[in-house]
Amino acid sequence: MIDKLIEQIIEKKSPICVGLDTKFDYIPQEFLSHEFSTDALTYAANNIFQYNCALVDAIADIVPAVKVQAAYYEMYGCEGVKAFRDTIRYAKNAGLIVIADVKRNDIGATATAYSSAYIGRTKIGEEELAVFNADFATVNGYLGTDGIAPFVEDCKKYDKGIFVLVKTSNKSSGEIQDLEFEHKTIYNRMADYVQEWGKECIGTYGYSSVGAVIGATYPQQAARIRETHPHIFVLIPGYGAQGGSAEGLLPNFDQKGLGGIVNNSRAILTAYRNEAYVKMPFDKAAREATLAMQRDILDTFDKNGISYDE
Amino acid sequence: MIDKLIEQIIEKKSPICVGLDTKFDYIPQEFLSHEFSTDALTYAANNIFQYNCALVDAIADIVPAVKVQAAYYEMYGCEGVKAFRDTIRYAKNAGLIVIADVKRNDIGATATAYSSAYIGRTKIGEEELAVFNADFATVNGYLGTDGIAPFVEDCKKYDKGIFVLVKTSNKSSGEIQDLEFEHKTIYNRMADYVQEWGKECIGTYGYSSVGAVIGATYPQQAARIRETHPHIFVLIPGYGAQGGSAEGLLPNFDQKGLGGIVNNSRAILTAYRNEAYVKMPFDKAAREATLAMQRDILDTFDKNGISYDE
Numbered sequence: 290m291i292d293k294l295i296e297q298i299i300e301k302k303s304p305i306c307v308g309l310d311t312k313f314d315y316i317p318q319e320f321l322s323h324e325f326s327t328d329a330l331t332y333a334a335n336n337i338f339q340y341n342c343a344l345v346d347a348i349a350d351i352v353p354a355v356k357v358q359a360a361y362y363e364m365y366g367c368e369g370v371k372a373f374r375d376t377i378r379y380a381k382n383a384g385l386i387v388i389a390d391v392k393r394n395d396i397g398a399t400a401t402a403y404s405s406a407y408i409g410r411t412k413i414g415e416e417e418l419a420v421f422n423a424d425f426a427t428v429n430g431y432l433g434t435d436g437i438a439p440f441v442e443d444c445k446k447y448d449k450g451i452f453v454l455v456k457t458s459n460k461s462s463g464e465i466q467d468l469e470f471e472h473k474t475i476y477n478r479m480a481d482y483v484q485e486w487g488k489e490c491i492g493t494y495g496y497s498s499v500g501a502v503i504g505a506t507y508p509q510q511a512a513r514i515r516e517t518h519p520h521i522f523v524l525i526p527g528y529g530a531q532g533g534s535a536e537g538l539l540p541n542f543d544q545k546g547l548g549g550i551v552n553n554s555r556a557i558l559t560a561y562r563n564e565a566y567v568k569m570p571f572d573k574a575a576r577e578a579t580l581a582m583q584r585d586i587l588d589t590f591d592k593n594g595i596s597y598d599e
Numbered sequence: 600m601i602d603k604l605i606e607q608i609i610e611k612k613s614p615i616c617v618g619l620d621t622k623f624d625y626i627p628q629e630f631l632s633h634e635f636s637t638d639a640l641t642y643a644a645n646n647i648f649q650y651n652c653a654l655v656d657a658i659a660d661i662v663p664a665v666k667v668q669a670a671y672y673e674m675y676g677c678e679g680v681k682a683f684r685d686t687i688r689y690a691k692n693a694g695l696i697v698i699a700d701v702k703r704n705d706i707g708a709t710a711t712a713y714s715s716a717y718i719g720r721t722k723i724g725e726e727e728l729a730v731f732n733a734d735f736a737t738v739n740g741y742l743g744t745d746g747i748a749p750f751v752e753d754c755k756k757y758d759k760g761i762f763v764l765v766k767t768s769n770k771s772s773g774e775i776q777d778l779e780f781e782h783k784t785i786y787n788r789m790a791d792y793v794q795e796w797g798k799e800c801i802g803t804y805g806y807s808s809v810g811a812v813i814g815a816t817y818p819q820q821a822a823r824i825r826e827t828h829p830h831i832f833v834l835i836p837g838y839g840a841q842g843g844s845a846e847g848l849l850p851n852f853d854q855k856g857l858g859g860i861v862n863n864s865r866a867i868l869t870a871y872r873n874e875a876y877v878k879m880p881f882d883k884a885a886r887e888a889t890l891a892m893q894r895d896i897l898d899t900f901d902k903n904g905i906s907y908d909e
Contacts, residue, residue, distance in 0.1 A: 433771030461743030
């Protein structure tokens with residue numbers, strides 16, 4: 290699966306992932322459907338799905354992937370989870386690669402159930418069903434190998450991928466992740482495991498379908514990880530709203546512009562509130578914000594001799 | 600919320616939680632409904648919910664709580680999540696305390712969304728809705744304080760509780776959790792955070808609504824944590840099927856039989872397959888298995904001078 294993602298990145302010259310962290314509050318008033326049913330959760334979920342469809346249509350030709358953040362759907366209950374499922378389907382039908390940002394984690398048998406749900410198959414009698422059927426899922430490795438192995442199995446079996454939390458973008462991520470054991474931080478040790486877990490999933494570009502999450506807010510840490518983990522492909526949150534800059538992304542990338550994909554959620558979803566795009570409809574604004582982000586990254590690549598051209 | 604749980608434990612003399620990790624395969628053939636719809640996920644989810652209801656009816660008077668493991672519902676898609684929601688409602692209506700075993704984790708803003716979903720409220724316009732509305736949720740603290748704080752806020756605001764993963768029951772839990780930083784393991788450091796996060800949520804029995812998950816398979820580690828963390832109430836998985844013994848539970852408990860609640864899932868859910876109960880219907884078998892577990896724990900308490908009587 291990592292090869293498919295990389296091919297789209299090269300083709301579109303766009304190492305960018307749009308995060309569909311769609312809160313109901315983000316949807317502009319004039320886009321809301323007028324038929325307010327008696328059930329607020331259904332109303333919210335339906336509007337979120339419609340909003341996502343318009344956004345997917347607006348950016349499908351300029352980015353390779355979207356990331357759908359489960360929390361913002363689960364907060365609207367079963368109806369929200371249905372919007373999550375339908376958004377994944379819609380984005381895949383539009384040709385996009387879909388990352389289910391679920392950060393799941395549990396002991397072996399239960400991790401198997403989670404993996405079935407998001408990237409694997411669920412058996413019911415003789416039937417085997419792809420349930421949410423994302424291309425990638427994010428996972429949390431605090432429980433160690435037996436909680437991750439079922440996901441890795443499904444990566445191999447169904448040509449899927451995962452991103453394991455290594456160094457997260459938030460302020461307090463260091464409380465646990467930066468602790469050092471024998472001169473090695475926990476996040477670095479987690480990266481060692483990620484490389485080990487993914488060693489049989491390395492594709493033609495040298496990157497594994499078992500990748501890592503490393504925040505754009507921690508470029509020095511990203512550089513340290515990259516030194517000793519050449520095969521890890523990185524999902525990079527924290528650009529924009531959280532303070533990460535294009536310069537700070539560089540440690541993740543090789544000279545061909547490969548090695549990572551940068552997520553942006555809020556600044557794109559709510560671009561229509563940004564002064565620069567304030568007179569545009571939200572989908573046009575989102576597209577312009579995505580193009581501006583692409584220019585920012587490609588300009589920075591260019592200054593540092595990184596290029597997608599052969 | 601921890602006080603309500605403890606009151607039920609004392610009243611029922613039962614520090615036991617039944618885990619509703621209901622896989623479709625666990626349901627005995629003869630209980631399956633005959634109307635096999637064309638949609639396998641709906642069929643599986645409906646049967647799981649009916650099975651759960653029968654189980655809840657069978658054990659509601661002898662245990663204080665059930666734990667509903669999200670993975671085993673998400674694997675059946677939106678229909679499964681509906682069964683998860685309905686199981687929580689049914690168990691609460693039966694007077695049980697419900698732990699949503701979701702192990703959620705994310706950065707602050709997103710953790711807020713997860714907390715809204717499971718123990719807090721979701722705002723839609725002027726409405727504030729309790730969505731899944733469990734009493735407790737399990738969470739993973741790898742991201743540090745800002746990923747946990749929103750849950751703690753909701754614990755205070757809505758009288759709820761959480762259990763943070765500290766030392767999990769699985770074999771490979773030590774890979775990250777047992778690493779040592781300045782002579783303190785990661786799991787012990789996580790326990791320090793748990794105590795800190797929960798210091799404003801301590802109830803009348805001296806335990807906090809912000810508790811920890813510590814596997815029954817690691818009694819020595821539980822003892823070490825208990826020494827320096829007197830206020831942490833412990834959710835203890837791993838008894839039975841995973842190899843934890845009643846003796847091994849003791850470090851978590853004080854002389855009044857308080858300090859923890861022991862989960863058992865598979866050995867109760869599938870008790871009807873156990874030789875001892877093989878001629879019983881599954882719900883009667885589950886009840887007998889729960890009573891046997893209660894005797895095992897209370898006998899061990901008795902031998903060690905622990906009692907629920909004043």
